[in-house]
Each structure stands twice: as structure tokens, then as C-alpha cells.
Amino acid sequence: MRLVFSIAVAGVSGALAWAGHAELLPLALILPAAWALAPCRLCAGAVAFVYHVAAARDVPQGAAIFFGTADVSGWFLVIGAGLLYALPFAALWSRNFTAWRGLLALLLVSLPPIGVFGWANPITAAGVLFPGAGWLGLAAVIALFAALTRWPLLALPLPLIVTLIQVEPPPAPAGWVAHDTSFLMASGQQDYLADAQRQQSIIEDVYRSDAKVVVLPETIVGRWSDASLFLWGELAQHARNKGQTILFGAELANGSGYTNSVLGLDVDGATPVYSQLMPVPVSMWKPWTDAGAIPQWFEVQTAIIDGQRTAFLICYEQLMAWPPLVVMLGDPDVLVGVSNDWWARGTSIPGIQRSALIAWSRLFGTKLIFAVNE
Structure with a gap:
């Protein structure tokens, strides 16, 4: 009976905490109990x-769309990740309730x-319970x-x-606009005509924007090259004349691999302002080959955009703890989230990303802007 109760409570807390509503994130702290x-x-x-599988329940559906396979392959991914997540908790359990064992398990999955x-980390709730407290708030939730x-x-x-909790999303910086898009982007295929048409549509929309800073979603440009400026050159000159900054997601070739990056558009090309610390394992980061996305791991990266760090x-x-x-x-003033969730359309995943971004931004008192292709 005790086993059934513990498992049921963990499953419900994982499902509810990670349902895409920031107010519910503190329910993840039922896990240690x-x-x-x-x-x-x-x-x-x-x-x-x-707990972990319940939090990641929509991954199989999204993985099936991303890889173009049956849902069962996504379940293998979720189950494998869940077993890894469970390993420290199993190894460190004791009949005597001891806080240090729980802390060590938390550290290992973080x-x-x-x-x-390590998706769905309970410490994400710090921004909901202790807004503006920064590292002290993080320490408080770890102590809890x-x-x-x-x-x-x-x-x-x-x-x-x-x-009793009400969570207001942090405001975007004045004059900054997120330009959300809605394009299907088939994985593993290079359709140059479709890429060009998508980019031209985005360029036309951004050209009409009067925002000081325009933020576009992750990898929305695809693979950036010298030839890309043929499409984006006129917009780059137009933005310079208006004093406008355009940020967009693209892949940058790096040897035989690439970095998943955010770039700032310039008349001379594009300047990387951020390279992803942790690309998606298996689909992007492929440690068995040098042809995938290259992680930046623990490199602290900030950029001065419109005078703000x-x-x-x-x-x-x-979705994790250590990249935030x-x-x-880097003590930023603004947190920018970009995603390409075409494969997660109709799932809770985009909402979960938003709720986590809201929590981290609230914890450290930053402004927040989020652009997604969904």
C-alpha cells in the first residue's frame, strides 16, 4: 500500500507540476517526500x-513526429532517460530519512x-516560491x-x-518584440526552395516591424552561410538605418559539425551572440560522431543588446536545471528564450518551456522574451 501511494503521488506531482502552468511548479517538490x-x-x-516519465509524457508523441517513426521509439527514449534519472534515487535511498542522500541525488540528476x-528538475520551482531572491532563493529551495x-x-x-500562488510573467524589455512563426520543418531534409520561401516570408514580416529589437525562433533560418546574406542583406541594411537589432536562430557550420546558435543580423553577415550549451541528445548532439551539434557545456555567454546584458x-x-x-x-538583465517546436505542436511541451522560463526569469529578476516556431 505504501509503495502504491508513493508511486501514485510521484506520478501525479510530475504530471501536474509539468503541465505548462508556472503556478503548479512547486508540486514538483512532492518528489523528495x-x-x-x-x-x-x-x-x-x-x-x-x-515522476520523470509523467513529466515527459508528451515526448513520445513529439519524438514520433520529429523522427517520422512510431510513438514506440519515443517511449524508448523516455524510459531510458527515466531509468537514468531513477538510478541515483535508488542508489542513495535509505530506511533512515537523511537529507544529505536526497541532496546528493538531486545534484547527480541536475x-x-x-x-x-535531467528534465523536470524540482529546483525550477524556486522562481515561483522565491521570486527575485536569486541565488539565495535557489539555496532556499534546495534546503526545502x-x-x-x-x-x-x-x-x-x-x-x-x-x-494561493499567482504568477505574472516578467515583462519584455521596452521596444522588444518576439516574432512567433508557424512553419513545419521536416527533420533530416534539405529543401532549399522551401527554406528560401520560409525565410522570405519572415523577412517581409520583419521589414514592417518598428520594434527596437526583433527576436525570431530557434533555427528558423536553417543553416547560415555566406549565401544567406543574399536573402537577408536588404533587411540588414534596412535594420541598420533604423537602428534596429534582429536576433534569429540558425545553425553555424563548425568543422564537420555545427553549433545551434542565436545570431545578430549585420550588413556584413551575422554575428553569433549565443551558442547552445546542450543540444538535444541523439537528434542533435551525437557523441558517437563529429557530425552533430557541438555543445558549449559550461561556457557563460552574454551579449549587450540595446544596452542591456x-x-x-x-x-x-x-527543460533542465544546469543550463539556466x-x-x-552572467548576471543578465534580459533572458531570451527561443524554440523551434514544430514537432511538439499539440503537446504540453511549449507550455512547459514557457513556465520554466518564467520561473527562472522571476527567480533572478530579469526581463523575459520568448520566440517560438510552433
């Missing part, structure tokens, strides 16, 4: 596994290598996680607390 109440080591691993698949592993009954008020998070990074913490080491 459910883990501590597990009656055996294997049960403790099962609790963490079910940082690489396991943290590469530890306390819940020692005294699980402290989790009982969490559902009530959640009903600006940090970026690209798609997959928004790395970018916040």
Missing part, C-alpha cells in the same frame, strides 16, 4: 522513474552526465528539498500553497 516514503530501494527508484537527461526528504509530511501544505536559452535547455544556472552566472 514521495521518495523518502518509499518502502525499499527498488521502490525508491520506481518513484523517481514514474548536472551532466545524468543531468543531460532536503527538508522534505527528512520530514516528508512537510509536503502536505504544498497543494494548498499552490492554489542579455542571456539566452535555446529550446531543450529550458550557467547563463545566470
Whole structure:
């Protein structure tokens, strides 16, 4: 009975906390309590596994669209990641409730290598519970996680607390505009005509914008090259004349691989302002070959945009813990999120990304802007 209860509570907390509403994120902190109440080591691993799978429940549907395969391949991905996530919780469980074991498990699922698949991290709730508190707020939620592993009954008020929370998304900087798009972009195919048509449509829309800064989604330009400026050159000159900054997502060739980057458009080409710390494993980051996306790992990157120190998070990074913490080491004024979620259309994934971005931005008191192709 205790096992069933622990697993059920963990599954419900994972599903509700990661439903795309920032107010619900504190429910993720039920995980350490459910883990501590597990009656055996294997049960403790099962609790963490079910929490992780419940949080990632829409990944199989999105993976099936992305890879053009049956949903079952996406379930293999989710189950494999869930087993990795569960491993530290199983190994560190003890019949005696000890906070240090919970903290060590949290650390192991937050940082690489396991943290590469460490979606749905409970510490994301810090921005909801302790807005504006920065690193102290992060420390407070980690301390709360530890306390819940020692005294699980402290989790009982969490559902009530959640009903009392109201979360307002941080404002965008004055004069900044996110230009969302809606294009289907088939994976693994290079359709130059379709790419050119998509880019021309975006260029025409941006040309009419009077915003000081225009933010476009992740990889919306595809692979950037010298030839790309043939399409974007007139817009670049137009933007320079207006004192306008245009930021867009594109892939930059780097040897036989590439970096998934955010670029600033310029009449002489495009300047990288951010390169993704953690591209999506398997589909983008392929450590068994040098032809995939190249991670930047723990490189702190900020850029001065419109006089404001600006940090970026690209798609997959928004779902984890360590990339937001790395970018916040740069003490930004603005957090920019860009995603290309054409494959996740109709799932909760875009909403989950938004809720996580809101939480991180609130925690560190930054302005926030988010552009998505969905």
C-alpha cells in the first residue's frame, strides 16, 4: 500500500507540476517526500522513474513526429532517460530519512552526465516560491528539498500553497518584440526552395516591424552561410538605418559539425551572440560522431543588446536545471528564450518551456522574451 501511494503521488506531482502552468511548479517538490516514503530501494527508484516519465509524457508523441517513426521509439527514449534519472534515487535511498542522500541525488540528476537527461528538475520551482531572491532563493529551495526528504509530511501544505500562488510573467524589455512563426520543418531534409520561401516570408514580416529589437525562433533560418546574406542583406541594411537589432536562430557550420546558435543580423553577415550549451541528445548532439551539434557545456555567454546584458536559452535547455544556472552566472538583465517546436505542436511541451522560463526569469529578476516556431 505504501509503495502504491508513493508511486501514485510521484506520478501525479510530475504530471501536474509539468503541465505548462508556472503556478503548479512547486508540486514538483512532492518528489523528495514521495521518495523518502518509499518502502525499499527498488521502490525508491520506481518513484523517481514514474515522476520523470509523467513529466515527459508528451515526448513520445513529439519524438514520433520529429523522427517520422512510431510513438514506440519515443517511449524508448523516455524510459531510458527515466531509468537514468531513477538510478541515483535508488542508489542513495535509505530506511533512515537523511537529507544529505536526497541532496546528493538531486545534484547527480541536475548536472551532466545524468543531468543531460535531467528534465523536470524540482529546483525550477524556486522562481515561483522565491521570486527575485536569486541565488539565495535557489539555496532556499534546495534546503526545502532536503527538508522534505527528512520530514516528508512537510509536503502536505504544498497543494494548498499552490492554489494561493499567482504568477505574472516578467515583462519584455521596452521596444522588444518576439516574432512567433508557424512553419513545419521536416527533420533530416534539405529543401532549399522551401527554406528560401520560409525565410522570405519572415523577412517581409520583419521589414514592417518598428520594434527596437526583433527576436525570431530557434533555427528558423536553417543553416547560415555566406549565401544567406543574399536573402537577408536588404533587411540588414534596412535594420541598420533604423537602428534596429534582429536576433534569429540558425545553425553555424563548425568543422564537420555545427553549433545551434542565436545570431545578430549585420550588413556584413551575422554575428553569433549565443551558442547552445546542450543540444538535444541523439537528434542533435551525437557523441558517437563529429557530425552533430557541438555543445558549449559550461561556457557563460552574454551579449549587450540595446544596452542591456542579455542571456539566452535555446529550446531543450529550458527543460533542465544546469543550463539556466550557467547563463545566470552572467548576471543578465534580459533572458531570451527561443524554440523551434514544430514537432511538439499539440503537446504540453511549449507550455512547459514557457513556465520554466518564467520561473527562472522571476527567480533572478530579469526581463523575459520568448520566440517560438510552433
